[in-house]
Amino acid sequence: MSPTTRKTEILAGVSSFLATMYIIVVNPAILSQTGMPFSAVLTATVLLSFFCSVMMGLYAKNPIVVAPGMGMNAFFTFTAVKGMGISYQVALGAVFWAGVLFMILSIFNVRTHIVKAIPKPLRFAISAGIGLFISLIGFENAKFIVSNPATLIGIANLKDPIVLTFLFGLFLTSILIIRKVQGGIIIGIVLTTLLAIPIGRYWGDASAINFGQRALVNYQGIFAKPDFSLIGQLDLMGSLKFSLIPVVFAFVFTDLFDSLSTFVGLAEAAYLYDENGEPRNVNQSLLTDAVATLLAGILGTSPGTAYIESAVGIEQGGRRGLTAITAGILFLPFMFLSPLLSIIPAIATAPALVIVGVFMIKPITKINWSKLDYAIPAFLAMILIPFSYSITQGIIWGFLSWTILKVGTGKYKEVSTTLWIIDLFAVGALFWGH
Numbered sequence: 001m002s003p004t005t006r007k008t009e010i011l012a013g014v015s016s017f018l019a020t021m022y023i024i025v026v027n028p029a030i031l032s033q034t035g036m037p038f039s040a041v042l043t044a045t046v047l048l049s050f051f052c053s054v055m056m057g058l059y060a061k062n063p064i065v066v067a068p069g070m071g072m073n074a075f076f077t078f079t080a081v082k083g084m085g086i087s088y089q090v091a092l093g094a095v096f097w098a099g100v101l102f103m104i105l106s107i108f109n110v111r112t113h114i115v116k117a118i119p120k121p122l123r124f125a126i127s128a129g130i131g132l133f134i135s136l137i138g139f140e141n142a143k144f145i146v147s148n149p150a151t152l153i154g155i156a157n158l159k160d161p162i163v164l165t166f167l168f169g170l171f172l173t174s175i176l177i178i179r180k181v182q183g184g185i186i187i188g189i190v191l192t193t194l195l196a197i198p199i200g201r202y203w204g205d206a207s208a209i210n211f212g213q214r215a216l217v218n219y220q221g222i223f224a225k226p227d228f229s230l231i232g233q234l235d236l237m238g239s240l241k242f243s244l245i246p247v248v249f250a251f252v253f254t255d256l257f258d259s260l261s262t263f264v265g266l267a268e269a270a271y272l273y274d275e276n277g278e279p280r281n282v283n284q285s286l287l288t289d290a291v292a293t294l295l296a297g298i299l300g301t302s303p304g305t306a307y308i309e310s311a312v313g314i315e316q317g318g319r320r321g322l323t324a325i326t327a328g329i330l331f332l333p334f335m336f337l338s339p340l341l342s343i344i345p346a347i348a349t350a351p352a353l354v355i356v357g358v359f360m361i362k363p364i365t366k367i368n369w370s371k372l373d374y375a376i377p378a379f380l381a382m383i384l385i386p387f388s389y390s391i392t393q394g395i396i397w398g399f400l401s402w403t404i405l406k407v408g409t410g411k412y413k414e415v416s417t418t419l420w421i422i423d424l425f426a427v428g429a430l431f432w433g434h
Contacts, residue, residue: 142162
């Protein structure tokens with residue numbers, strides 16, 4: 001691992017925070033549809049992100065931000081609460097018990113064995129797939145790639161001021177990075193934000209993507225009082241009903257594969273390995289992830305997990321725990337300063353997400369594409385992550401196809417016992433995760 005300076009780590013932490021801070025507003029926007037107070041979910045989101053990112057830095061010594069997971073909040077809201085008709089208090093209880101199961105799996109190093117059982121071609125493919133996924137999120141946030149009834153997806157109108165501003169920010173940020181300007185990603189985000197100020201004021205209209213507001217960049221004040229009303233509101237006993245076991249296990253399966261694939265992918269992209277060639281401090285990192293899920297139920301939010309957007313800070317040069325600590329500390333003021341987040345629009349962080357995909361796709365050169373029993377599972381894992389808009393689906397089909405092809409070609413001895421167990425979890429995730 002290449003040496004880094006404290007300044008580099010801090011700048012990387014700022015970059016990771018800027019790439020992940022959207023969760024402070026987006027998570028409450030989703031979970032509040034269950035009846036949970038928006039302000040209380042925001043407070044819970046900030047507290048969880050602060051505590052667990054700092055824990056990741058201090059305990060696991062990895063530059064990975066931890067926050068409530070996208071996808072998990074949607075499952076919490078639309079499947080558990082609205083779909084099954086349970087209260088959000090009971091759903092929070094289910095999150096807590098899922099965290100307990102994670103803790104047990106982590107303490108006994110079960111999750112560490114799972115990581116070690118993932119074949120290396122799949123590790124490389126997962127990293128590349130996450131890179132493609134991050135880039136897709138960036139393009140979507142910038143409204144550069146949009147839905148198209150005729151072709152499923154397509155490119156937006158290039159005359160749109162929002163798209164033009166994004167493209168300018170993308171190439172500007174790329175030039176800064178190529179020229180190795182220190183803090184290039186942060187500079188790119190700030191300059192793109194400044195370039196977005198005229199949108200809705202002097203040209204263009206952002207109403208369609210900015211909650212009815214014409215202007216894309218809006219000042220909405222500075223201070224907001226924190227709301228601690230959701231802390232301790234989980235229903236521990238109500239969530240232990242037999243009918244809710246599938247909900248608990250769905251949280252377990254989805255969070256398990258999301259965290260494992262994200263951690264493995266980031267480790268591969270940043271060469272975060274120990275002397276044995278395994279992801280660095282893997283057990284400590286996964287234990288931190290388990291604490292994030294358990295603590296989420298107590299604080300009043302959906303499960304926490306490692307964030308793929310941490311790749312932004314890693315590309316900025318973050319390699320050690322100080323990156324995660326810096327990002328975690330930056331969350332805390334927004335418990336009081338949440339309105340400031342509205343100043344930075346999604347198109348300002350979109351260029352950084354797109355560029356990160358370039359760096360995360362590099363490991364595919366390590367895959368032996370001439371060996372089809374390696375290439376096909378690796379390709380499925382890589383391509384299904386962005387195509388299904390789910391890290392979980394990509395890694396599940398990567399695992400299952402690896403096993404099926406090895407067995408079908410008489411190479412079943414290459415499938416470890418742990419991988420067979422992973423496959424069982426994968427099949428369970430396919431049925432219980434929907």
